[in-house]
Amino acid sequence: MVTMADQQVTTIEPMSLADIAQEHSDEAYKNREAVFEVKDLAVDYSGATAIREVSLDVYKNSVTAFIGPSGCGKSTFIRCFNRMNDLVPGAHVHGDVLYHGKDLYGDDVDPVEVRRRIGMVFQKPNPFPKSIYDNIAFGPRVLGLKGSLDERVERALRQSALWDEVNTRLKESALGLSGGQQQRLCIARCLAVEPDVILMDEPASALDPISTTRIEDLMHDLKREYTIVIVTHNMQQAARVADMTAFFSVDVAPDGNKRTGILVEYDRTSKIFTTPADKRTEDYVTGRFG
Amino acid sequence: MSEARPVARISFQEELDELELALRAEGELVLRSLRGAVEAVCSQDHELADEVIAFDDDIDDQYFEVEQGVELLLARQTPVASDLRLVLALLKDNLHLERMGDLCVTIAKLTKLTKGLPTDPDLLEGFKEMGERAEQMIRVALRSLQERDRVAAESLLELDELIDRANRRVVNRLLEIGHDLERREWGLRMILVSRCLERIGDHAVDVGEQTAYLVTGEFREFTDASH
Amino acid sequence: MSRSLKGGLFRLALLFSLGVGFLMLGTLLVDVFKDGLPYLDKTLLTNPPSVDPEIAGARPAIIATLYLGGLLLLFTVPIGVFTAIYLEEYADKTRWYNRLLEINIQNLAAVPSIVYGILGLAFLVRGLGLGRVLLAGAMILTLLVLPTVIIASREALRAVPDSIRQGAYALGATQWQVVSRQVLPAAIPGIATGSILSLSRAIGETAPLIMIGAVTYIAFDPTILGPFTALPIQIYQYVRLPQDEFKLLAAACIILLLGILLTLNAFAIWIRNRYRRTW
Numbered sequence: 001m002v003t004m005a006d007q008q009v010t011t012i013e014p015m016s017l018a019d020i021a022q023e024h025s026d027e028a029y030k031n032r033e034a035v036f037e038v039k040d041l042a043v044d045y046s047g048a049t050a051i052r053e054v055s056l057d058v059y060k061n062s063v064t065a066f067i068g069p070s071g072c073g074k075s076t077f078i079r080c081f082n083r084m085n086d087l088v089p090g091a092h093v094h095g096d097v098l099y100h101g102k103d104l105y106g107d108d109v110d111p112v113e114v115r116r117r118i119g120m121v122f123q124k125p126n127p128f129p130k131s132i133y134d135n136i137a138f139g140p141r142v143l144g145l146k147g148s149l150d151e152r153v154e155r156a157l158r159q160s161a162l163w164d165e166v167n168t169r170l171k172e173s174a175l176g177l178s179g180g181q182q183q184r185l186c187i188a189r190c191l192a193v194e195p196d197v198i199l200m201d202e203p204a205s206a207l208d209p210i211s212t213t214r215i216e217d218l219m220h221d222l223k224r225e226y227t228i229v230i231v232t233h234n235m236q237q238a239a240r241v242a243d244m245t246a247f248f249s250v251d252v253a254p255d256g257n258k259r260t261g262i263l264v265e266y267d268r269t270s271k272i273f274t275t276p277a278d279k280r281t282e283d284y285v286t287g288r289f290g
Numbered sequence: 291m292s293e294a295r296p297v298a299r300i301s302f303q304e305e306l307d308e309l310e311l312a313l314r315a316e317g318e319l320v321l322r323s324l325r326g327a328v329e330a331v332c333s334q335d336h337e338l339a340d341e342v343i344a345f346d347d348d349i350d351d352q353y354f355e356v357e358q359g360v361e362l363l364l365a366r367q368t369p370v371a372s373d374l375r376l377v378l379a380l381l382k383d384n385l386h387l388e389r390m391g392d393l394c395v396t397i398a399k400l401t402k403l404t405k406g407l408p409t410d411p412d413l414l415e416g417f418k419e420m421g422e423r424a425e426q427m428i429r430v431a432l433r434s435l436q437e438r439d440r441v442a443a444e445s446l447l448e449l450d451e452l453i454d455r456a457n458r459r460v461v462n463r464l465l466e467i468g469h470d471l472e473r474r475e476w477g478l479r480m481i482l483v484s485r486c487l488e489r490i491g492d493h494a495v496d497v498g499e500q501t502a503y504l505v506t507g508e509f510r511e512f513t514d515a516s517h
Numbered sequence: 518m519s520r521s522l523k524g525g526l527f528r529l530a531l532l533f534s535l536g537v538g539f540l541m542l543g544t545l546l547v548d549v550f551k552d553g554l555p556y557l558d559k560t561l562l563t564n565p566p567s568v569d570p571e572i573a574g575a576r577p578a579i580i581a582t583l584y585l586g587g588l589l590l591l592f593t594v595p596i597g598v599f600t601a602i603y604l605e606e607y608a609d610k611t612r613w614y615n616r617l618l619e620i621n622i623q624n625l626a627a628v629p630s631i632v633y634g635i636l637g638l639a640f641l642v643r644g645l646g647l648g649r650v651l652l653a654g655a656m657i658l659t660l661l662v663l664p665t666v667i668i669a670s671r672e673a674l675r676a677v678p679d680s681i682r683q684g685a686y687a688l689g690a691t692q693w694q695v696v697s698r699q700v701l702p703a704a705i706p707g708i709a710t711g712s713i714l715s716l717s718r719a720i721g722e723t724a725p726l727i728m729i730g731a732v733t734y735i736a737f738d739p740t741i742l743g744p745f746t747a748l749p750i751q752i753y754q755y756v757r758l759p760q761d762e763f764k765l766l767a768a769a770c771i772i773l774l775l776g777i778l779l780t781l782n783a784f785a786i787w788i789r790n791r792y793r794r795t796w
Contacts (some may be wrong), residue, residue: 119687139688142690
């Protein structure tokens with residue numbers, strides 16, 4: 001008797017697309033390890049609240065993006081993750097930020113150690129006025145890391161896809177590099193101290209489109225080993241690179257004066273950009289408002 | 291599929307490639323369904339017909355995956371130029387393949403309806419031929435998409451002509467046996483089977499049109515409706 | 518009045534101002550060189566002063582000036598730079614005492630040098646019992662010049678972009694590491710320039726030194742804890758002597774002093790230019 005199984009002529013595996021969908025599904029994310037757990041966070045500068053009532057979890061080996069209009073506190077928020085707000089006089093952080101279950105702002109926590117594990121790349125590339133080699137070596141040197149410095153430098157430059165372009169001129173000034181190269185240098189500098197998390201505050205906004213694409217491809221590679229959190233004002237960038245997206249907005253007090261940032265929606269990127277739950281999110285991503 | 295490996299937007303290219311692969315896999319499923327349906331008609335195999343009907347669920351699942359994949363890709367990657375044309379072509383081809391699957395189900399259902407009725411060997415021979423033609427057209431359509439081959443896509447028109455001729459022969463044959471009351475009922479149902487096979491051919495031509503659109507950037511029907 | 522005419526007149530006014538300044542300076546220089554150049558010879562450098570203009574020199578003054586310069590550098594740079602670092606990098610600028618400190622440094626820079634002289638006389642020479650020695654002179658010049666060095670160092674530290682500090686902190690550096698390994702090295706050209714310019718100002722100072730008792734006539738080489746004179750004072754003394762030759766000798770000393778100052782300034786400019794390109 002003839003059956004359907006006899007009709008099979010080729011053996012193409014039809015389920016690879018389903019694998020992608022699976023990656024984006026609810027169950028996959030519920031089981032992921034949370035690197036950061038933020039509970040009811042608020043930040044104020046000398047009494048003026050910049051952002052409040054933020055609660056979300058950042059998952060391991062994912063790219064999490066914070067998007068929203070200017071003034072919504074996303075940069076302030078990301079700086080809470082590596083205690084860079086400590087350096088701003090008058091800044092106060094309320095609520096909890098747990099890093100692998102431990103309170104990041106606990107009394108026994110050393111901010112210097114925090115910043116080694118949780119690195120940061122800034123909006124405008126800020127290479128030190130030293131050679132390329134010394135830029136990368138700075139972190140390991142000040143932290144007293146053991147092991148061959150040359151190897152560390154090479155590994156960091158390879159990981160940030162810069163090695164091929166600069167390996168013949170490591171002793172030259174870092175300021176001679178192009179904007180895109182400088183930003184990749186800053187990423188390499190961050191990687192050299194072997195962080196756990198990489199924070200990026202609008203990493204590509206000062207760069208040309210081609211450099212931007214390279215940085216985005218880099219994020220895709222890096223997330224296999226690190227956890228990445230980025231702030232971006234470019235929605236399409238968040239759509240392209242992020243696994244999870246958080247949309248922040250500005251809450252204006254009735255008298256029109258107090259403007260505070262709030263978290264509106266936090267979900268898988270695919271959901272935010274196809275069927276967002278909150279109308280404010282929809283208005284923002286469609287470009288209608290915000 | 292493009293030959294050179296792109297230097298940037300690797301993950302995007304991978305997603306596009308996987309989407310195309312999924313569509314091709316759907317095509318393979320449709321081919322299996324078609325063969326099963328034609329075999330069921332020609333050998334009056336009702337169990338096979340049942341299997342074909344059940345198998346359509348697999349095709350629908352794959353259709354849904356591709357549809358979702360396209361939606362996600364459009365939302366997240368904002369493709370433009372040839373990427374956009376590819377995604378739109380995949381969207382429409384997905385629909386055509388799903389319709390082909392449904393037509394195979396119709397053939398299988400018609401087979402079940404004619405259980406026990408006397409048949410005509412010439413007609414069955416005709417269906418076998420049409421089935422092979424249709425299968426060939428689906429293969430050519432899928433391959434022309436894979437290789438971005440506009441000429442191959444346009445050749446589908448000639449192949450469709452062959453199916454149309456086979457369809458006309460079937461109709462003529464049915465008119466011949468029409469006076470035979472016993473076989474008349476079976477004959478009427480078989481006209482629909484013939485129509486389904488011919489429609490499958492038309493869908494394959496549509497897939498070819500999408501390939502031509504993808505390659506040239508302009509959408510043109512290969513032939514006007516009066517043909 | 519048409520616009521181009523106004524523009525032209527403005528340019529003329531600028532050139533006039535430039536001209537006046539250069540003309541006066543030029544006249545002075547020409548005069549001094551005319552008088553002093555023949556007397557600029559080895560005797561000036563090697564011989565002590567004498568009543569005989571033929572063999573009179575300015576050796577003790579030159580040596581004292583060099584000592585003063587060296588001690589000045591030794592005192593002002595560390596104190597000035599560390600104060601600047603504290604004020605710029607460590608101090609909480611919202612505190613009242615830091616703001617007070619800031620205002621006072623600006624004021625100190627404007628105090629007339631003779632006041633420093635009196636201060637030195639009262640506290641160093643008499644109060645501490647140092648006596649009228651070179652060390653006291655160096656210390657008082659330090660005080661005189663310190664505010665300027667602090668201000669210049671602060672400017673140099675401020676010129677280091679904050680993004681550099683942020684980048685260093687973000688890598689896990691402590692405040693001390695950020696300052697010593699990033700900020701200070703980057704600010705060194707500015708600090709060096711500021712220090713050298715302050716130094717060259719101090720070398721030309723006369724009033725404070727006179728107040729604390731620099732003598733106008735010594736014939737032996739000065740030591741740090743001994744009586745001393747300095748080039749500006751030597752010039753002053755020679756000018757007051759009746760013989761005309763001494764006036765010409767004074768002119769020669771002026772050329773020497775100008776030469777030292779010019780060299781120092783050129784050195785400062787060279788440092789500034791050499792390190793400018795790293796920004």
